[in-house]
Structure formats: structure tokens, C-alpha cells
Amino acid sequence: MPEQGGGYVVHEGCDHIFFVGFLGAGKSTLARNxxxxxxxxxxxxxRLVERALGKTxxxxxxxxxxxxxxxxxxxELARLASRKSLLVSCGGGIVERPENCALMHEMGAxxxxxxxxEDSLRQIRCPERRPDLxxxxxxxRVYHRRRPLYEGVADLTIDIRNKTFEQVAHEAGQLLWERGLL
Incomplete structure (x- = not known):
């Protein structure tokens, strides 16, 4: 991976990182941070789907x-193929369609x-905004149906149990950096 001015690594091609997990796992906050x-x-x-549909x-x-x-x-997921180096927080149900899993692997990790x-349910601040909950x-039932789908699509896994957000963020950053993904 060549370096560009300022010491930033420049990746070639589509090299997104997709964050998957159940509702309330902290995917959006982690991607943003x-x-x-x-x-x-x-x-x-x-949020991409909300914008495209004009509704929540x-x-x-x-x-x-x-x-x-x-x-x-x-x-909306397929449209991300035209962009580079995104950190993508995925909705909890994105893994329910095999074509979504294939798209994520085509575009990155x-x-x-x-x-x-129980941890996820505690973290959810606005359950009324989570219609599949x-x-x-x-x-x-949804959690038990999706968990093997998350495991199956994952290139990397971080156990977030009994960890603060800061610990998860540090572990994720370190793991992704060591693998040359960030």
C-alpha cells in the first residue's frame, strides 16, 4: 500500500470495512469514531436507506x-461499490440476504x-425506531436467527462482552491497523 502525503495509507480499489452485529452493538458509534x-x-x-426512501x-x-x-x-449497499475506503455501519438485518453478504465481501472486509x-437490549436508546426488535x-428469536449469519459473514470478530466502548474501539482500531485495513 503506497503512502500519500501526510503519511496516510492509500488503498487501491474498493476497500470498505463493514461493521455488522445485532442492534445496539455500537456499530455506528464505532464507525464514526x-x-x-x-x-x-x-x-x-x-441512514442511506432513509435518505433514499424519504422516510425513517x-x-x-x-x-x-x-x-x-x-x-x-x-x-444502497451495491451503490457503495463506486466509493473508496468507507467505514460502513450496517443495519442489524443486512446479513439476512445472502446477496448482501456477497456484496460486502466483494467490497472489503x-x-x-x-x-x-441482553447487552444489546440495554444499549438501545430508542426501541421505537427499531421495528424489527x-x-x-x-x-x-431475531438474535438467534442472525447470530450464525454474522459469524458466517465475518472476516474478523471482536467479542464486545464486558468491555467499555473505549476498549472495543481500541481493540477494533488495533486489529484493523495490524491487518493493514486502516
Whole structure:
């Protein structure tokens, strides 16, 4: 990887880092903070879909249904192929479509933030904005369905259990730096 002025590493081609994990795992905050630290742009797939549809995730689920939301999510994910060096915070359900998993691998590396359901539920500040969460029982079913999907798509995994956000951010930054991804 050649260096550019200022000591920044310049990557060739599409070299995104995708952060996946269950709701409340800290994906968006991690992408934003690592982006600031390593001078890389960050995006959030849920925000991209909201902009494209002109409505919130909750409104999209309620008005159009989950399938329509997932279609828009796949379209927005595919559009990232024309950009470089993004840190991408992915919506919790992005792994439910195999084509999304394939797209992420074509465009970069996938980092799974692996935590417990109970920790995720505690971290969620606005549950009403999480339409796929539902009741505690439904959330448990969704978590157990998605967890093997996260494990399967992951190139790298960080166990976030019993760690502060600062510890997770440090570990993620170090791991990605050591692998030449940042």
C-alpha cells in the first residue's frame, strides 16, 4: 500500500470495512469514531436507506413492509461499490440476504461485533425506531436467527462482552491497523 502525503495509507480499489452485529452493538458509534481517528469517511446503511426512501426505518417497515426495506438496503449497499475506503455501519438485518453478504465481501472486509442479546437490549436508546426488535421474545428469536449469519459473514470478530466502548474501539482500531485495513 503506497503512502500519500501526510503519511496516510492509500488503498487501491474498493476497500470498505463493514461493521455488522445485532442492534445496539455500537456499530455506528464505532464507525464514526474510527473514521475520525483514521481520517476515513463513514456511512450508515440505515441512514442511506432513509435518505433514499424519504422516510425513517420505522416508517418504511410500517408503510412498505420489511421486504421493500431490504430491497432498498441491498440497492444502497451495491451503490457503495463506486466509493473508496468507507467505514460502513450496517443495519442489524443486512446479513439476512445472502446477496448482501456477497456484496460486502466483494467490497472489503467484515468485522462482527459479537455481544449478548441482553447487552444489546440495554444499549438501545430508542426501541421505537427499531421495528424489527418487537417484544423481548421476538428480539430473542431475531438474535438467534442472525447470530450464525454474522459469524458466517465475518472476516474478523471482536467479542464486545464486558468491555467499555473505549476498549472495543481500541481493540477494533488495533486489529484493523495490524491487518493493514486502516
Amino acid at each position: 474510527l473514521g475520525s481517528l483514521f481520517h476515513r469517511p463513514h456511512v450508515d446503511t440505515d 426505518v420505522a416508517e418504511a417497515f410500517a408503510q412498505d413492509g420489511e421486504d421493500a426495506f431490504r430491497d432498498a438496503e441491498t440497492r 467484515v468485522l462482527f461485533l459479537d455481544g449478548d442479546l 418487537g417484544t423481548a421474545e421476538h428480539a430473542a
